[in-house]
Amino acid sequence: xKYVPKQPEGNVNVSEQNPLREFFVLLGGVLGFLxxxxxxxxxxxxxxxxxxxxxxxxxxxxxxxNSYLPEQEDSSSSAYLNTVLARLADDRCFSYTLPVQVHxxxxxxxxxxxxxxxxxxxxxxxxxxxxxxxxLAFVLGHELGHFRNRDHxxxxxxxxxxxxxxxxxxxxxxxxxxxxxxxxxVSSLSFSRRQERAADAFGLNVLQCAYGQxxxxxxxxxxxxxxxxxxxxxxxxxxPTSPDRVRLLKQLIREKNFAIDTTALIPLPPWGx
Amino acid sequence: MDYIPVIINLFxxxxxxxxxxxxxxxxxxRHFREIEIRERDSLHLPLLTAKTLDMAPEQVExxxxxxxxxxxxxxxxxxxxxxxxxxxxxxxxxxESLLDRARREALLRMKESAPDASMIINVRLENAAIGMSxxxxxxxxxxxxxxxxxxKLKAGHEIRS
Ligand SMILES: [Zn+2]
Numbered sequence: 001x002k003y004v005p006k007q008p009e010g011n012v013n014v015s016e017q018n019p020l021r022e023f024f025v026l027l028g029g030v031l032g033f034l035x036x037x038x039x040x041x042x043x044x045x046x047x048x049x050x051x052x053x054x055x056x057x058x059x060x061x062x063x064x065x066n067s068y069l070p071e072q073e074d075s076s077s078s079a080y081l082n083t084v085l086a087r088l089a090d091d092r093c094f095s096y097t098l099p100v101q102v103h104x105x106x107x108x109x110x111x112x113x114x115x116x117x118x119x120x121x122x123x124x125x126x127x128x129x130x131x132x133x134x135x136l137a138f139v140l141g142h143e144l145g146h147f148r149n150r151d152h153x154x155x156x157x158x159x160x161x162x163x164x165x166x167x168x169x170x171x172x173x174x175x176x177x178x179x180x181x182x183x184x185x186v187s188s189l190s191f192s193r194r195q196e197r198a199a200d201a202f203g204l205n206v207l208q209c210a211y212g213q214x215x216x217x218x219x220x221x222x223x224x225x226x227x228x229x230x231x232x233x234x235x236x237x238x239x240p241t242s243p244d245r246v247r248l249l250k251q252l253i254r255e256k257n258f259a260i261d262t263t264a265l266i267p268l269p270p271w272g273x
Numbered sequence: 274m275d276y277i278p279v280i281i282n283l284f285x286x287x288x289x290x291x292x293x294x295x296x297x298x299x300x301x302x303r304h305f306r307e308i309e310i311r312e313r314d315s316l317h318l319p320l321l322t323a324k325t326l327d328m329a330p331e332q333v334e335x336x337x338x339x340x341x342x343x344x345x346x347x348x349x350x351x352x353x354x355x356x357x358x359x360x361x362x363x364x365x366x367x368x369e370s371l372l373d374r375a376r377r378e379a380l381l382r383m384k385e386s387a388p389d390a391s392m393i394i395n396v397r398l399e400n401a402a403i404g405m406s407x408x409x410x411x412x413x414x415x416x417x418x419x420x421x422x423x424x425k426l427k428a429g430h431e432i433r434s
Binding site: 003005006007011013014015017019020022023026027029030 | 294298309312313316319351353354357358360361364366367369372
């Protein structure tokens with residue numbers, strides 16, 4: 001037998017698959033699967049969230065809320081905010097399984113949010129936009145509405161699922177995890193439009209109950225619209241603002257015959273340095 | 274809580290993917306073309322894996338160690354593709370071409386280092402995953418080392434097969 005060296009035709013060691021096609025098929029499949037898992041788990045969170053005991057929520061609060069709570073609190077502003085909150089959460093207008101507490105944060109971002117364990121954080125940026133105690137009471141009442149509807153536990157649960165899934169798939173140290181954690185920040189503290197509308201309606205009731213009138217409930221959104229659109233869009237990140245919200249509030253005020261007395265609005269103290 | 278950082282991250286991800294895909298596949302095509310030409314040019318030099326050959330010492334003019342090594346890196350696109358493939362299993366085509374290129378390039382470099390040999394016997398291939406990501410369990414780059422013994426036979430003593 002004579003050996004004749006010869007080059008093989010084609011390369012059997014490398015598959016002929018189109019890499020771009022393979023990439024999109026795999027990416028689509030994996031993402032689709034994760035989205036399905038996320039929705040199924042999210043649905044389970046919605047089932048579990050209303051059944052979480054106060055003891056467990058307290059533990060969750062210690063575990064999670066601490067990273068969001070401001071480090072140093074301005075004592076006089078905090079004390080004032082808590083007296084306003086106490087007026088709302090006096091068992092007659094609002095009661096919760098845990099004592100509620102409000103924290104003053106010096107952040108300039110126009111935002112306020114509800115955290116597990118009965119914590120509300122309100123940023124200086126938002127406080128500066130308020131013109132009366134009644135407006136503040138409405139904002140706090142809105143956050144109390146999130147507690148009542150357990151929205152804070154739901155969104156936390158979804159955030160945890162998101163984090164768990166992304167770490168499971170990508171590992172903790174991956175070029176994608178920065179991207180994922182960025183998206184998680186947005187998703188974990190935001191609520192759906194339906195949840196926001198329910199919280200608005202609840203906040204309105206609490207305001208009426210504690211102050212005897214609903215003045216100040218719509219004013220906040222109205223002068224947010226006066227401000228630059230940028231600020232409004234920031235607030236939109238966790239609290240979508242739209243003319244719809246004002247319209248809904250006005251409609252509720254009309255339906256329930258709530259009084260509005262703009263002369264009886266209580267002025268605000270200056271906020272901490 | 275802005276969407277802007279997310280969008281920026283996504284933008285950079287897509288840029289890196291596009292860079293990896295276009296530059297990576299262009300380089301790969303070029304490399305394969307080059308490999309084929311060089312393989313054709315070095316067809317005359319046989320490679321044998323046998324350790325010993327049955328021949329008299331006086332037939333051999335000289336014998337010496339030859340080696341060639343190649344380090345080839347995977348591109349960003351393929352790394353992500355392989356990562357996705359790892360989740361579901363199957364042929365990791367992204368790595369197939371990487372290893373094929375490294376293997377053939379190493380063999381070629383070995384052959385080219387012994388242009389006047391009659392044959393190279395006892396050819397062995399070693400490979401190693403190297404680079405930063407090798408420590409994290411991902412394949413970053415591969416090194417393939419090819420080595421063997423180049424044998425030059427005296428004129429008129431060619432082996433008949
Ligand atoms: Zn809200």
